[in-house]
Amino acid sequence: MAEVSVNFVESKICELVTELMPHAPAEFSASLRVKEDLGADSMQVIALMLSLDAEFDVDLDPANVPDNDVTLGWVRDFVLSAHTKDNPPPL
Amino acid sequence: MTRVMITGAGVISSAGQSLDEFWENCLRGVSLAQDIPEHWLNYYQPRSKVWAPLPTCDYAKLGISRTEQILLSIPALIGLCAAYQATENAGLVTERAGKIAGLRAETRLSVHIGTGLGAAHSPFDNFATHLISGLKPKLLELQETYPDDPLVRDLLAGLKAQPRVNPLVICQTMPNALAANISLRLGVRGAVETSCAACASGTVAIGKAFRSIKTGETDIAIAGGVEHLGDRTGSVFMGFDRLQTLATPYQGLGTENRPFDQNRSGFLFSEGGAAILVLESLDSVVSRGQESQILAEVVGFGQSSDAHSIAAIAEDNNSISGMLEQALKEACVKPADINYINAHGTGTEINDRVETGFIGHTFHHRPLVNSTKSILGHTIGAAGAFEAITTAMSLHHQMVHPSRNIQNPIADLNFPFSAAQADLRVALTHNFGFGGHNAALVLKRYEV
Secondary structure (H helix, E strand, O other): OOOOOHHHHHHHHHHHHHHHOOOOOOOOOOOOEOOOOOOOOHHHHHHHHHHHHHHHOOOOOHHHOOOOOOEHHHHHHHHHHHOOOOOOOOO | OOOEEEEEEEEEEOOEOOHHHHHHHHHHOOOOOEEOOHHHHHOOOOOOOEEEOOOOOOOOOOOOOHHHHHHOOHHHHHHHHHHHHHHHHOOOOOOOOOOOOOOOOOOOEEEEEEOOOOOOHHHHHHHHHHHHHHHHHHHHHHHHHOOOOHHHHHHHHHOOOOOOOOOOHHHHHOOOHHHHHHHHHHOOOOOEEEEOOHHHHHHHHHHHHHHHHHOOOOOEEEEEEEEEOOOOOOHHHHHHHHOOOEOOOOOOOOOOOOOOEOOOOOEOEEOEEEEEEEEEEHHHHHHHOOHHHOOEEEEEEEEEEOOOOOOOOOOOOHHHHHHHHHHHHHHOOOHHHOOEEEOOOOOOHHHHHHHHHHHHHHOOOOOEEEOOHHHHOEOHHHHHHHHHHHHHHHHHHOEEOOOOOOOOEOOOOEOOOOOEEOOOOEEEEEEEEOOOEEEEEEEEOOOO
16 A cells, blocks of 8 residues: 555545634645634544544544644644554555 | 324324325325344344334435534434424424524423333443454354344344444434434423333323423424334344234234234334424414414323233223223213324234223214334334324324225224215324333313
8 A cells, every 4th residue: 555645644634624614725735733723622623633633543543633723734734643654544 | 271282293104204205105004014034033032023114314305414413323313204294284484404493582492202122222232343353253153144134144244343332323323312312403391201101101291292282381392202123133023022912923914013903013113203293382383373274183192001910901991991091081081072082903812802992982972093113114213203193183184094905804993994075073082101101181172
């Protein structure tokens, strides 16, 4: 199985936040903050976590999410760090 | 004294996903029985072979956002869908899934929901992967034996990675989540209550809503019943089957479910459903200019407990008589005033025998008697609310639906065998639940 590509992860994250967040981004931007910029409330953040789990098979435990507003770049890096060449996602 | 009106209703059911579709299918006396999922037979050999599954819901079309679909349990979702319909029908919202608005500032709102099992399937479905992760090798062996088994396939698919727990499993499972989600989506800030009285839950919830309006505590109440009994293994089905309460094979698909027939054998297991009503003070209805939306008036409520058995109805009828006495007294009517009884009518041997004995003994003037469960099957905590809606629709349209599959009645009661026009002014609907819970509502045709 091939290593997950950065472009694929970014486009999938963009797709999910467009579906779940009040303010959809036109395109992926690593600096966009989930709460401040995309308008997510706490439940929408959990919905994003559950969707990432279903999509990439990553365990985004609430305890591992920083208290401050995470950026899409942080989410991308989390997914990428969970899936290396030796541990690819089930795509 | 404040008069209490039913001004809206919404349903998600095996018989339809709107009030009109549900009512039409009731009048047609359709059969909803289908064979149970084949893979359930891999785990258990039930006596009953049929159930009434819910249709696939297009939640987006019903006003549910993608986020809600991810976060909420199935009973919470179908409860919301029915509540949205009910508030739309009552003219309380201007758009689907919108918050209730435009009322007088002093108007008080409340929510009263009945449920039997809440979202009992949620912890199972959420923790199943977690609990059985150590059994993955055995599951792989099972898959060789049952290569097409969807449960084994799903479980293995869920075991690709380390097991983890949905952070919302508690929020999904708690029975009050059903009422709470309606409250927060519709913006209801008054009393938000959950009634848990098994098969009488929906009736009790509506009764409490009625009383809260009648006593002036609230002006508008969203009330009803929600149940979802589907799970991947059919475990709830098996529990009822093992208790020998479910309808067994008779003369082909659709003939198994036969309340009040001599050859009845139990109830048709329903996957569940949601039935939600809007109850409202007459003053509120008039102030909103929505008198044309009134389906019926609620005039009496009674409840009692058998203090007899956790599962079987008491044969002596004493508690049921007490329940009825309360409801009729509050409604200021006598037994002879009742034109129509929407019976509990489960189709179990003991329920139907006790219920027909009680009706025959109490109502000598042969009111119409039917069983909505003969069509819908048994939705447990939602049943009383479905039957309250059916009763209200019967009064509104002056029609009763047929009681299905009665070939040889067990009692000489006035059962309609087909949909029939009738002069209905006062109607009774009652339910008897596991645990000995009895509850009754008296409804009247609306007259100015």
